[in-house]
Amino acid sequence: MADAPAKRGIPRVELPADVRRDTLAVREGLPPSAWGENSEALFLTSSFVQPDAASAAARFANEEEAFIYSRFSNPTVTMFERRLAALEGAQACIGTASGMSAILLLGMALLKAGDHVICSRSVFGSTIMLFGREFAKFGVETTFVSQTDPDDWRRALKPNTKLLFAESPTNPLTEVCDIRALAQVAHEAGALLAVDNCFCSPALQRPIEYGADLVVHSGTKYLDGQGRVIAGAVCGPEQLINDKFVPVMRSAGMSLSPFNAWVVLKGLETLSIRMQAQGDRALQLAGWLEQQPQVARVFYPGLRSHPQHELAMAQQSGSGGAVVSFTVKSTDATGARKNAFHVIDQTQVCSITANLGDTKSTITHPASTSHGRLTEDQRQAAGITQGLIRVAVGLDDVQDLKADLLRGLAGLDSL
Template sequence: MHFETRCVHTGVDKDSTWLSATTPIYPSSTFRWDNLDGHRGFDYTRSGNPTRRALEENLAALEGGIDCRATSTGMSAIAGVLHLFQPGDHIIAGHDIYGGTYRLFDAVFRKMGIDFEFVRMGDPENVRKALRPNTKCIWIETPSNPLLNIVDIQAICDVAKSAGVITIADNTFLSPYLQRPFEFGVDIVVHSTTKYLNGHSDVVGGAIITRDKAHAERVSYVVNALGLACSPFDAWLVLRGVKTLGPRMEAHQKGAQALAEFLNGQPTVAKVYYPGLTDHPQHALAKRQQKGFGAMLSFDVQGGRPAVEKILSKLTLFQLAESLGGVESLIEYPDTMSHASMTEPARREAGITASTLRVSVGIEHPDDLVADFRQALEG
């Protein structure tokens, strides 16, 4: 089946009694056993739930994995996969990753004995040089948050395989509709389902998708042992949202392309970060490994924070808020919002400045979004 068809139908047909057209919500915390030796597949919702399992089947099919575990947040998905590693292990990650991921790595798991090294992953040679005998994982985030730098997934996977280490990719920014890391050799994919997979800004959740049986079994054990699983109602909301993932992503990126092209020609805009622009330094790479360029873009304005505040005060369609991937357009200031958990030197090293704004383009008409920015920039 085509991708859009799998979005609608995979994991849905679970009601053999009433033949419900949508997957039911099973809010039960516990399930009766048939006898002392067996049950019908579920015993306790922390360990497994029919609604959550339906979502997991859907997401595994969309990414091309063999299994999935849906978690309570995107960060709990990342925390879950980090429990695959031990004190003394070394993990390589990009220098410009999401601030929450950076914080979890640098301020939490580093204290638990795992060593992290942040490199400019746009050049695979930097990753190769960072390899150590105790390196166990290369963490891939592409496009990066918030500056939309592109990592050559195939090249990084080749480096990883030559060294016998695994790769984990955060595919939140594009969703499996626009990018499927397993096709390039990635071992594990994580998502914040809060974002495009759900798409309606009304749930937080995460997912860990595996393509190897050993990884699937270990992830399942960790998610259950740590109590990381998402609630049945949250799973149902994401399963509802994912049905429209294909058409939503097309609408999202249509607006993003129009807005990026507009901003790119404005004298008050110093730089636009969007791989869909032909002058983006990694446009060709993005075109090769992605089905589209996505709906996230960032830009630097002339004039620093005062100019930022002036623009934000005049926008009417773009809500000043963190998060991304919803049907409504959002704008945020990474320096004090999404990436505030990074140190200022780390933000500057990543390229985030006091002039940087990040935009999550919704599904509103592109003309209206461009018009809103025109009046904000020219007013």
Template sequence: PVVPPIYQTSTFKFKDADHGARLFRGEEFGYIYTRMGNPTIEAMEDAVAELEQGAKAIGCASGMAAVNLVFLALTSQGDHVICSNTVYGPTTSYLSQLLSRFGVETTFVDTSNLEEVESAFRSNTKVVFFETPGNPTLSVTDIQKISEMAHSRGAKVVVDNTFMSPILQQPLVLGADIVMHSMTKFLNGHADVVAGIVVLKTLEEYQQFRKISNLVGGVIDPFNAFLVHRGIKTLEIRMQKHCENALAIAKYLEEHPKVERVWYPFLPSHPHYELSKKQTKGGGGVISFELKGGLESGKMVMNNVRVWQLAVSLGGVESLIQHPASMTHSSMSKELRLQAGITDGLVRLSVGIEDVDDLIWGLEQGLKFA
């Protein structure tokens, strides 16, 4: 078929008893049970793995299920993790509040600062984990240099590539070991799926991760895999429009008299502009900005914008506006938020693919009240 069908089944029939036994022994390829593998899911996994230049991938029930799989596979009691202080709020909480209960310690640093990363390494550091650009401040981490630094100390590098997608950035090519995504965002692109994925560089690592995935569950279901696979077909043209719109809006905001500062990787004013141009093919579809009037002005803008929708998440065809400190990153302590530059006045935009003039007009309606 032109479109892979949806195998909406929990289990698969064996040819005979010996066939089933061979599958369970791993002597023959085939499908047993959807938690362990499914043709619809595998078609989507292979598409993402190919885009990321990886060997194989494992689809997960959510982005956080992918985070959980990564750390269950790579860490044990007594290990140490270095994590960027600008990652998705629940990732920070998972490491500091949950994984810590099992004897894994995490040091949160500014991974855009190579000296700070270097000083955080310990003899038991097993993983360096970061998003780049960071969430929500859009700080940019040098994937190649961090990978060289980590590998010289025997640590793995895991990059959450959700904000860029493989269309704009390929961390495995730049030296990272593992890539993950919340496929809820740009990969699916239509705000109607919750899903994640982990992309492995080697078949050996894939087998290791697959065994753990089979034990803990948290896998994507066939219908959501079908929707993500369909979304990926338009990923490249969507990312082009996201980038085009976001750059125009970032320039508009930077010139606005009520805006204190704008963070967007492809603005020349961004502190990591040169690295962004070198490492990625576009600035992405996310902008953060701070208003001169602080939090109260931000609330007025969010409550009065037109076209934009006040909602969390990002990466869909529709444009969203939200307040990280009280929403996506509210699970972080205020100390960690401020350390990461997530102030109470910060506003995050997920720029969709609507007409850019409509989007600027919609923002202007809110900014009148700032």
């Protein structure tokens, strides 16, 4: 390959061909070193010593496959990439410094001035800013459309459309897109479909099975699972990753650190059981919230009241995920914000932070945090109202979470 250090020649773990996903989550990666460690090794080194000058020249020219420099090739990062690719059912994966740098890499690898992107208007606020403002500086146009209407995506197509980008479920309203339908729209137009799988993770959903070309992750969230490090990744076809993504990584260096890769690698070992346990708690909390008189609406794919409930249950396995959003009742936007802040401020168990995916339950006001940089028109288009609260359910006892929210909800009557 012209500028891509391929990794196919690096030895693989010897596993039976038919091992299942939970086994891959604890076994896939690299073989142990000569010391025979059972827990994956952490390679904290910036560079790798070559045996001689000729070998160094051949390896830098990609004539030989070997680790060279940790900006673009490191054993610990490779272990994480292989494991996540296996869990997603993808041929390859490339790790990045954060979830947003994964989307930045996606754009830099696939887009150029004059290209057109179609993106859900319901995605994470920073994603809207990246496509709508930062990529626009370099001549890439983005059209934002309804998350849930494939015809809206089709109507937005242009001859220069190269990429369709969606989250499913979205942050924070948990809207679910029909991945198979969007893949058909993209492929009929000769474009690629990328799906941000942050909320579900491969434990609950594998977009490639429904036709997505690329899967984007913020490893900061459920892949790590304990709020420890920042990480990201893109999964997809091996040729596309090696030909398009690795050269950009080699030049631009939005690299995943080996330490962070190791932390997320170990987090993947418990991903399945964490997602199941947190999803079970989220479903209980969502059902309880629907019964509270101070709550106007609950957003959770596992509830039958969710507009895309059947689609979510068809695409996702096990649960509706671990994120529950709800709006508090109010008479106007000012009152809605005041009420939402009151509920949040009365919590004593939930952590008030915009991060999610932790074993500790977190609570936030999206309109002033994750989507705070958007204009009010953009927030309204995305459905982000001032009365909206997002709870990312962790492993806290669900009865304690109910009591925590009730402290604030019960007090709304006296405001």
